[in-house]
Structure formats: C-alpha cells, structure tokens
Amino acid sequence: MVIKKLLRNPLSMIGLVLLLGFVLIALFAPWIAPTLEEHKNEPYRVPRFGWGSSPSPPTKEHPMGLTQGKYDVFYGIIWGTRTAFQVGLIVTGLSCLLGVLIGSVSAYIGGKFDEVIMRFVDVFMSFPFLIAAIVITAVLGRGLDKVIIALVLFRWTGYARLIxxxxxxxxxxxxxxxARAGGVSHPAILVRHIIPNTIFPVLIQASMNMGSIVVTAATLSFLGLGAPEGYADWGQMISFARNWVLGSPGEPLKYWYTVVWPGAAIVLFVLSWNLIGDAFRDIMDPRIQA
Amino acid sequence: MAAAKNKDVLLTVNNLKKYFPITKGLFRRTAGYVKAVDGVSFQVRRGETLGLVGESGCGKTTTGLSLLHLIQPTSGRIQLQVKGKMLDVNSKTIGGLRREMQIIFQDPFSSLDPRMRIRDIVAEPLRAHGLKNRQQRYERVEALLNSVGLGAAHMNRFPHEFSGGQRQRIGIARALSLHPSLVVCDEPVSALDVSVQAQVLNLLDDLQEEFGLTYLFVAHDLSVVQHISDRVAVMYLGRIVEMAEVELLFSEPKHPYTEALLSAIPEPDPDIKGEQIILKGDVPSPADPPQGCHFHPRCPYATELCRQESPKLRPAGEGGHLAACHYAQKLNLNGVFPGETA
Incomplete structure (x- = not known):
C-alpha cells in the first residue's frame, strides 16, 4: 500500500528514480569505471594519471577531467557512490537501532530510569554536532570507519528523543x-505493540537523514578528517577542488569540473532521499490516512 | 454477606486501597494522595453479576483494574477461588492467575492495536500462555469469533474496518480466549450507541450462560446495571456506600446517595412528574475528602453525627442489604419500582 502511494506521487517518483540510478551506479561500478590492472586489490583507490598538481580538463579518456593531483574525477564519483551508500546506510541503520532501543525502553520503563537516560541524551545533544564529530575523528584518527563511529555516536540521540x-x-x-491483561510479557509488548505503533516517524526521519549524513561525512572529508587521501569519496573530491574553485585570474570557471561533478553527485543524492522522506511523511500522516 | 456460603464465593476483596501520589515541585515531592479507592471490601459469588456503579471519578474503574493488578493496588487483600481453593492475588501470583481473570475495556477504539489483525489480537493471550501452534490458535480464534457473533471472514481484517459494536465483540472474544472464570467488564457499553448497547448486553448475558462466567460489571448507567446485574454495589468517593440485590437496591435504597442516583434516572413518560433530588455542589476532591461521612456536604439528611463520624458498611435490611449510613434504618427513602425504568 505504501509502495503504491509512493509510485503515485510525482515528487517521490523523481526521488525513487534518482535513488535507483545511484543504486545501479553503485552496483555496476566495476563495469562503469573498471579498476586498473595494477590497483586490482584496492578498487576504492582513485587512479592518478600523471604527476602534476593542477587539474586537467575533461578528455575522451577522462570524461569528467582530472582533479588536483591528477586524480580521475569520473572514477572517484562512480566508486564514491558506493562509499556514500556505505556511510549513509551504516550510520543511519546503527544510530536508528541504538536510538530506537534506548528511547523506547527508557520511555516504556519510565520514571526515574527515563529521567536519567534523558539527561544522558541531553549531554550528547548539547554538543554542536559537527564540532563533536570533528573532535571524535581527531581523537580516533583519520578514516572512514572513524567517521562512521563519530556520526553514530552523535546521531542516535535524535532518534531516541523522537521515539x-x-x-x-x-x-x-x-x-x-x-496485552498485559492477556499475560504478554513486557519485552513482547515492546516489540509487538509499542514499536510497530511508533516506528514510522523514526523511519521518515531516517530517510531524511540519509542525505544529511552523507553531507556531514563529506564535510569531514573536506576538512581532511575523513577518508585517507586518494580514497573514492565525494567529500574528498570536493576537498581536492578547494584551491581551484575560484579559477584563475580572468577565467573564473576554468576548473569548473573539479567542483561541479562531485557537488552534483552530493546534491542529487541528498535530494533523492529528501523527496522520498517527504513523500513518506505525507503517506504516513494519520490525518491524511484513510 | 454472611448469607453467602463460602464455597460459592469466587472473589473476595478485603479493604482494597489505591492511593495515587500527588507530586509537587522540581524533585517530585509527594504532596498528598488521591484516594481513588479507599478501603473497598466485597465478595462476588460464582456465576453472578455484581454491578459496580457510581459517578465518574468515584474509583469504580480503578477498583476493577486493581483487581487484575493492571494498576498496582496500594494495599488490601484479593483472593480468587481456583479449583476449590482460595488463592491470594498479588504481584507474584498474578501471572499464573491471568487466565482466570480477564477484562473487557470501555473504549473499543483504543483497546485494539490498530496495526494488528483481528486473528492475532484475539489469539494474543493464547500465545502468551504457551499455545505455540499457530494453526491451533487460529482454530480457537475462529470458534471464539463465532460465539461473539463474528466469523472466520473477519479474521484477517484490521480493527479500523469494524464498527464500535463489532470492535467490542472482538474485545469480548479476546477476554474469553483463556476461558476465565471472572470477567471484569469496565463500562463495556458506555462508548456504544444505544441501539448497539442492548445487543452487546444480550451477548454478555448469553456468554455468561454458555461459559459459566462471573462478571464484575462496572458502569455509570443505572438502567444498564439494572438489566444485567444480580447484585449492585454503589460507590461514592472511593468507598462502597450501599450493596444489595438489584431489586432491593432499586426499590428500597438505604443510602441517601443511592436515592438521589435513582431519582435521576430519566423518566420516559413525559406525563409522569417524578420527584428529582438535585444534589447540592460537586463531588468533593478525592485528594481532600470531607471529614466524617464523605457524603455529608451534599446529603439532605445530614446531621452533626454525619459531620463527625464516618459510617461503616453495615447490614441495613434483609437479604444481605448493606449500607454505610448512620440513619440507614431510620430514613424512609424512595426507590424506583422494578420495570419502571427502561
């Protein structure tokens, strides 16, 4: 029923088509942008073509050009799609799970227990999210896995509050x-009655957050805290563009390809999830529901 | 109550109390208590229907919920007869006694999980009590739905596809799924249309006969209570003020509050001008009940004694008629005659 309504809404259709496109790109990355023979064992390493530091414009072999350090933009975008899904799904999945578990148990038990847990949540929420994530990655070290840990650690509280x-x-x-009169145990009540009746706002929030998680991960990469240099990641592709965004004197758009392609990938990815989340919210709104 | 032979007694409630704390300030200091149920004692005999009536807020629902430990009672002793033995109902034993005591809720719209199918709603107590085989569960559900006037065709549907009366039937089927001996009916018809009320009441009557059920029937509608009950207990501000066989209570009330309640039953014939007793003021707050008899500020017969001393529930007539009034024997109160109300 939900799927049918999603297909009938034009905006969510656009979102679904975009998302489907990204899924296909991620799935068929090895065919769209084949890994070079010498990098067979590390497909996420973006190949470099030459040793100069300045970008070179698109050519037939490199349809999106080469960015700073002669990294192939096309290869980075295609394989970066996989990275985006990995970060998005793992972070959203884990933080959702953690948040739902802690939030629902805390509220169900209630009383002083709930009070203590919520003050704990307050502490986490009082940190500005980005700063906290920067501190965590700075402490744990550079790397995509550290970014994921940092994001989960400061994202679950929102879901916990919501549920x-x-x-x-x-x-x-x-x-x-x-259910209690029927002798159903508390854990069973939580799983069979409470969570099915409270999970939808969380799912909507989660699909909205998928996009913003990827943006935050990209921000951390941009700041040099994310993936190691040369790893296929949209945020890093943009960080390579940092010195070239303004072009050269008299030619402001000279290096447009360094920023437009990874930027477009991120924008479209976020847009697709937001459109789906929006449509999801409309469908699940009990006032609209028949 | 001395008349009731012990082996007939299914449920004994002794001095049941439920106080809800009132908290104040940042640190949730307990500033007092709402005495929702304040020392209620009664017995229910096997196979009978005991009606529990009173205004809203008098503690009748709280009494029902406390019996099943759906609300933790503050104090008091509840005993249930199971296979000839009187067993204590407390927070330790309630798990094993749930199959003997079930409840039908007031609101058929919020008492069914909107995301569950009917077959799973009705089968849930069976599942919780260890009937693991799904096929067997659904066979039982079908039989139960048949006995409440629904059928196999309804099993796969969701609650929102049903009317209030049908939903209440589903709630009844769920309550009966474990073959309980006692069913607490918490205002089971007050949320329904009048035309449907009669159907559900008749269904409850039929089921009582078919399954040998005992009902504790909580209600505020006196005509409903008169229709279904064998005995009636009247509650006021957390206490039982009168208890008697249904005909006796309606024809010869012994407590002024009961008299006032009876006089308020609407008269269907516009030519008959009944004398209505309009009580002064509101029900006092159960957080701060009046001294002496709880009813004295509103009682037309109150004296100095009533202001000083709280009356106990004492025999006040034949057939185990009990009343909590100092003047139960002296006052000559007006009742209604059986059959006079709809």
Missing part, C-alpha cells in the same frame, strides 16, 4: 493494558 515521545503516548493506550 520516546511517541512511546510515552502509546503506552497509555488501552491495548497495551489489554
């Missing part, structure tokens, strides 16, 4: 009391 509110409301409903 807690719904659980506090739903746990007062009579069907919860009816």
């Amino acid at each position: 807690r509110g719904s659980v506090l409301q739903v746990k007062q409903d009579e069907y919860i009391m009816a």
